[in-house]
Amino acid sequence: MHRKDGAPRWGMVIDLDRCTGCQACVVACKQENNVPFSTPEEAEMGRMIAWVQVLPTVEGEYPDVKMRFMPLLCQQCDHPPCTNVCPTGATYKNAEGIVAQVYPRCIGCRYCANACPYSAKFFNWSEPQWPESMRASFNPDVSVRPKGVVEKCTFCHHRLIRAREQARAEGREMVPADYQPACVQVCPAEAMTFGDLNDPHSEVAALAKDSRAFRLLEDLGTEPKVIYLREGV
Amino acid sequence: MGDETHVYTGAERTSPAAEDATLFAPVQQTGPLFFRVALALMAVVAWAAFAYGWQLWHGLGVTGLNRPVYWGIYITNFVFFIGVSHAGTLISAILRICQAEWRRAITRMAEVITVLVLFFGVGNVLIDMGRPDRMLNVIRHPHFRSPLLWDACSITAYLTASTIYLYLPLIPDIALLRDRVGGWRGRLYVWLALGWTGSEAQQRRLKRAIGVMAVLVIPIAVSVHTVVSWVFAMTVQPMWHSTIFGPYFVVGAIFSGIGAIITAMAIIRRVYRLEDYLKPVHFNNLGILLLVMALLWFYFTFAEYLTTWYGREPVEMGVFWAKVAGPYAPFFWAMFLFCFVIPFGVLCRRRTRTVAGTVVASVSVNVGMWLERFTIVVPTLVNPRLAAVRGVYTPTWVEWSIMAGCFAAFILLYMGFTKLFPIVSIWEVREGQEEGIPETLERIQTYLPGKAVNAE
Numbered sequence: 001m002h003r004k005d006g007a008p009r010w011g012m013v014i015d016l017d018r019c020t021g022c023q024a025c026v027v028a029c030k031q032e033n034n035v036p037f038s039t040p041e042e043a044e045m046g047r048m049i050a051w052v053q054v055l056p057t058v059e060g061e062y063p064d065v066k067m068r069f070m071p072l073l074c075q076q077c078d079h080p081p082c083t084n085v086c087p088t089g090a091t092y093k094n095a096e097g098i099v100a101q102v103y104p105r106c107i108g109c110r111y112c113a114n115a116c117p118y119s120a121k122f123f124n125w126s127e128p129q130w131p132e133s134m135r136a137s138f139n140p141d142v143s144v145r146p147k148g149v150v151e152k153c154t155f156c157h158h159r160l161i162r163a164r165e166q167a168r169a170e171g172r173e174m175v176p177a178d179y180q181p182a183c184v185q186v187c188p189a190e191a192m193t194f195g196d197l198n199d200p201h202s203e204v205a206a207l208a209k210d211s212r213a214f215r216l217l218e219d220l221g222t223e224p225k226v227i228y229l230r231e232g233v
Numbered sequence: 234m235g236d237e238t239h240v241y242t243g244a245e246r247t248s249p250a251a252e253d254a255t256l257f258a259p260v261q262q263t264g265p266l267f268f269r270v271a272l273a274l275m276a277v278v279a280w281a282a283f284a285y286g287w288q289l290w291h292g293l294g295v296t297g298l299n300r301p302v303y304w305g306i307y308i309t310n311f312v313f314f315i316g317v318s319h320a321g322t323l324i325s326a327i328l329r330i331c332q333a334e335w336r337r338a339i340t341r342m343a344e345v346i347t348v349l350v351l352f353f354g355v356g357n358v359l360i361d362m363g364r365p366d367r368m369l370n371v372i373r374h375p376h377f378r379s380p381l382l383w384d385a386c387s388i389t390a391y392l393t394a395s396t397i398y399l400y401l402p403l404i405p406d407i408a409l410l411r412d413r414v415g416g417w418r419g420r421l422y423v424w425l426a427l428g429w430t431g432s433e434a435q436q437r438r439l440k441r442a443i444g445v446m447a448v449l450v451i452p453i454a455v456s457v458h459t460v461v462s463w464v465f466a467m468t469v470q471p472m473w474h475s476t477i478f479g480p481y482f483v484v485g486a487i488f489s490g491i492g493a494i495i496t497a498m499a500i501i502r503r504v505y506r507l508e509d510y511l512k513p514v515h516f517n518n519l520g521i522l523l524l525v526m527a528l529l530w531f532y533f534t535f536a537e538y539l540t541t542w543y544g545r546e547p548v549e550m551g552v553f554w555a556k557v558a559g560p561y562a563p564f565f566w567a568m569f570l571f572c573f574v575i576p577f578g579v580l581c582r583r584r585t586r587t588v589a590g591t592v593v594a595s596v597s598v599n600v601g602m603w604l605e606r607f608t609i610v611v612p613t614l615v616n617p618r619l620a621a622v623r624g625v626y627t628p629t630w631v632e633w634s635i636m637a638g639c640f641a642a643f644i645l646l647y648m649g650f651t652k653l654f655p656i657v658s659i660w661e662v663r664e665g666q667e668e669g670i671p672e673t674l675e676r677i678q679t680y681l682p683g684k685a686v687n688a689e
Contacts, residue, residue, distance in 0.1 A: 042294075046300045055619070055621040081469055085378075085379045085467065087371050087375070087382050090374075105370055107362050109361070113303045114468060115468040117469055118618070119300065119618075119622040122300060123300070124363070126292035147293075148292060148293065148363030148364040149364060150363075
């Protein structure tokens with residue numbers, strides 16, 4: 001899908017052959033986006049918020065066991081099932097393809113969370129908590145959500161806004177390297193690539209057409225903009 | 234069994250004064266049992282209010298909900314209560330349109346169920362919301378693509394129509410009360426009676442209005458539960474995304490609605506001594522309707538599960554087996570027992586279709602239908618498409634308390650209604666005795682060969 005007006009369509013490619021399952025992306029994301037901390041009990045209950053999660057799957061039995069890691073985040077679908085069902089329009093797809101969350105509009109009905117086939121949405125079950133020592137590390141660009149609203153990965157949209165403002169202040173065009181979500185930036189194995197899928201010269205557009213490329217639950221027609229590269233063996 | 238078969242000539246009718254007494258009595262006197270029950274129910278409601286306050290303060294984390302099971306008891310109750318709301322309208326409206334004379338004593342108690350229970354249906358949605366303080370966002374920023382908005386519109390229309398449909402036939406009875414009761418209630422009745430004098434013109438207008446509402450209310454009622462089902466069916470989740478949901482939920486709603494009426498009828502009959510008005514024949518007829526709905530429900534359920542099983546789509550089978558043989562099997566098979574096995578067993582034979590028998594069947598139906606809603610909402614959420622995210626759901630005291638509070642508050646409001654207004658429609662029963670009998674006789678004669686006895 002290419003927009004004729006030249007608007008970017010932000011997408012991500014994750015090379016599963018490179019992913020080591022280190023979860024640096026998970027930590028970076030939580031840090032960047034002021035995601036509340038969870039206790040082990042909450043995590044046990046399925047209440048932990050992790051906009052990006054590394055899901056392990058074990059294949060086979062001993063001695064032919066194989067462990068696979070798949071970072072799962074909001075797939076930023078081009079046909080999102082979640083935006084259709086929101087009664088207030090608190091989640092919607094913006095002009096650049098990012099599926100946004102409007103926290104003040106959200107009434108916390110969790111219909112979008114139930115409609116997402118990727119289980120990529122999270123809910124604030126209680127007032128967010130951080131240890132006192134971590135409060136100094138809040139990212140001022142990202143709002144802290146109250147209890148009772150839904151949240152999810154936004155491709156670090158605040159970084160896009162900041163990058164554009166920075167570029168404008170410096171009197172130049174924004175270049176792809178200016179805008180990178182925290183997870184992409186921090187990945188030590190360089191397994192994640194991010195950019196404009198509409199830009200025929202971008203690395204992400206090229207990788208998206210790779211022979212190893214696949215999308216999750218492709219037959220649902222959601223057209224996710226997170227593309228995975230199959231492992232080699 | 235108490236049904237006498239002799240020709241009713243009208244001469245044996247007991248005097249109006251004695252008849253009215255039983256129907257007016259609940260409004261005019263209140264015994265100690267009423268207060269004891271009301272007090273107990275209020276205690277339950279107070280506890281539920283505390284539980285909700287707890288939830289408002291701490292957030293929805295006090296429930297058993299989690300990722301991926303974002304909906305649980307509250308949404309189950311929402312669907313259940315909206316389902317029960319089909320009691321009044323469909324039964325009352327359909328029986329009126331079919332000119333079924335046996336409806337006369339039943340219509341009002343059925344219509345009251347509808348109007349009251351809708352508040353608890355909506356109430357459970359509000360209770361389930363993470364930010365109920367923002368509920369007006371749905372009106373300020375409506376997103377009509379969402380089935381929840383269709384719900385909001387449909388239920389509002391239904392509540393409005395049902396209230397009007399309850400109120401219109403209530404007017405002549407309010408006028409009767411206005412002339413008998415003084416004090417603050419007398420003033421209330423004067424205001425609500427809208428100057429009813431019982432004149433020919435007024436009666437004609439009222440009958441026409443009731444007739445219009447009876448017809449109008451049926452498509453609205455059908456749309457309500459269809460649209461409620463579409464909240465689930467419009468997603469792509471396994472065993473939710475099914476085309477059968479619309480009709481399936483409507484059938485289930487009528488099913489649980491009839492069950493609710495029978496239960497209410499039996500309690501009211503006992504407590505207010507209305508054995509003369511709510512006779513075994515009423516229970517028998519509703520029992521037959523309940524039996525028909527049980528068979529219909531079984532048909533839809535069978536079609537749904539057979540289709541799923543035969544198709545063997547992996548992601549659907551995950552949910553299927555969770556219900557049929559997995560952790561939700563007790564709920565699923567209990568549902569089947571209560572929705573079909575027990576009601577069918579009791580209702581298929583005339584000998585067991587007594588007052589007690591139909592009450593057993595209808596309580597069983599309501600338990601079974603609640604389980605049905607639960608097994609639709611939760612197993613699909615517990616088994617999402619991405620198996621690594623699979624969850625578990627254990628409701629907490631908060632959810633059970635609020636649920637108990639909803640039932641208690643509903644019963645309390647219903648009891649309050651019976652103290653303000655006659656629970657049996659006095660004027661319609663009288664109309665049945667005075668006009669219904671000759672009209673029905675004439676009508677039957679028009680079906681048969683030969684001249685009508687009274688040419689009209």
